[in-house]
Amino acid sequence: MVNMEDCINSLAMDHPLDTTPKYSVTQAAKLVEISEHTLRYYDDKGLFPFLQKNDAGKRLFSEADLQWAKLLECLSNSGLSIKEMQQYVELCIIGDSTVPQRYAILARQEKIVKEQIREKKRQLKLLQFKLDYYKDWQTRI
Amino acid sequence: MVNMEDCINSLAMDHPLDTTPKYSVTQAAKLVEISEHTLRYYDDKGLFPFLQKNDAGKRLFSEADLQWAKLLECLSNSGLSIKEMQQYVELCIIGDSTVPQRYAILARQEKIVKEQIREKKRQLKLLQFKLDYYKDWQTRI
DNA sequence: TATAAAGCTTCGAGTTGCTCGAAGTCAACA
DNA sequence: TGTTGACTTCGAGCAACTCGAAGCTTTATA
Numbered sequence: 001m002v003n004m005e006d007c008i009n010s011l012a013m014d015h016p017l018d019t020t021p022k023y024s025v026t027q028a029a030k031l032v033e034i035s036e037h038t039l040r041y042y043d044d045k046g047l048f049p050f051l052q053k054n055d056a057g058k059r060l061f062s063e064a065d066l067q068w069a070k071l072l073e074c075l076s077n078s079g080l081s082i083k084e085m086q087q088y089v090e091l092c093i094i095g096d097s098t099v100p101q102r103y104a105i106l107a108r109q110e111k112i113v114k115e116q117i118r119e120k121k122r123q124l125k126l127l128q129f130k131l132d133y134y135k136d137w138q139t140r141i
Numbered sequence: 142m143v144n145m146e147d148c149i150n151s152l153a154m155d156h157p158l159d160t161t162p163k164y165s166v167t168q169a170a171k172l173v174e175i176s177e178h179t180l181r182y183y184d185d186k187g188l189f190p191f192l193q194k195n196d197a198g199k200r201l202f203s204e205a206d207l208q209w210a211k212l213l214e215c216l217s218n219s220g221l222s223i224k225e226m227q228q229y230v231e232l233c234i235i236g237d238s239t240v241p242q243r244y245a246i247l248a249r250q251e252k253i254v255k256e257q258i259r260e261k262k263r264q265l266k267l268l269q270f271k272l273d274y275y276k277d278w279q280t281r282i
Numbered sequence: 283t284a285t286a287a288a289g290c291t292t293c294g295a296g297t298t299g300c301t302c303g304a305a306g307t308c309a310a311c312a
Numbered sequence: 313t314g315t316t317g318a319c320t321t322c323g324a325g326c327a328a329c330t331c332g333a334a335g336c337t338t339t340a341t342a
Binding site: 070071074077078099100102103106107109110113114116117119120121123124126127128130131134135137138 | 211212215218219240241243244247248250251254255257258260261262264265267268269271272275276278279
C-alpha cells in the first residue's frame, strides 16, 4: 500500500486482502506514534477489523492498518467515542451502501474539528494575554 | 500575597477585577460554560482559593472567579493535570516572587497549544481528504 | 543443547477527570 | 405549614486509557 488513497480504498470503502509488509505492534506504535497499549486496546475493541495475526497470535500491521490507525486517532481526538468508532467500523464492513452514512459522520467531525481549532485559538490568545501581562509586570519592577 | 484582588489581578489578568461575590454555581456555570459539577469539582480540589461561601455554605462566584475559571479551563484543555493546576495555585498564593515560575508554566502551555493547533489542522486535512474521496466516489456511480 | 533474553500475548487492576445521583439543608413563597 | 427549588456533600460510576504481572515463542548466546 503506497498512499492514502489506496488505503481509503481498501479500508474505508472495501476490505480486500492487503499484501504489504507487516509490522509488529512495537514497530507500528513507533510509526504512527500511538502507544502499543492503545493499539492493542483498539484492537481488543474491534477497531482493527482486518488486522492479521500470525500462528503465534502476534499482531501484524499492514500499511493499510497504519493509515487506519491514524484515522482512528483522528476520529477519537475529534471526540468520537469507542462505541461510535465501532459503529463506523460496522458501516465500513457492510460496504458501499453505507457511504452516505459514513460521509455524514466524517462531515460532522469536520465541523467539530473546525470549532476545536477556533477554541484552541481562543485559548492561545488567553495564554498570550497573560504572558504579555507578566512580561509587562516584570519590566515594571 | 496580601489580598485576593492582588492575587487575582496578577494572575487572572483583568484590570480591575471585581471580587464582589455575585453568582451562584448555576449562574456561574452558564456564564463560563463549564458544568456546575466541574466547577464544584475544581473547588473541592482547591482550584478556587478565593471563592467565597455564604453562611449557608453556598458558593458565590465573583467576576474574578469567573475569569479564573476560564483560565483553569484553558490550562486543563492544554493538558495540565489537576495536580499541576494545584501547583500553579500554590505559586499564585505565595505571591510575586513566583512570577517567573508561573510565566514558565504559561509559556510551556502556549507552545503546547500551538502544537495542538497544528495537530488539529492535520486532522482536519485528513477528514477533508476522506470527504473529497467519498464525494468523488459518489459522483462516479 | 540448555538457557537466557527479547518481544510479544492476555487479562485484570489502577488512574484521571470528570459525571451522576441520592440524601440532606436552607430560604422563599402559597 | 408545607412544598418547591436551588443549593450542599459524598460516594459511586464511567470512558479511555495505562500499567504490570504471568506466560508463551522465537532467537541469540554459552
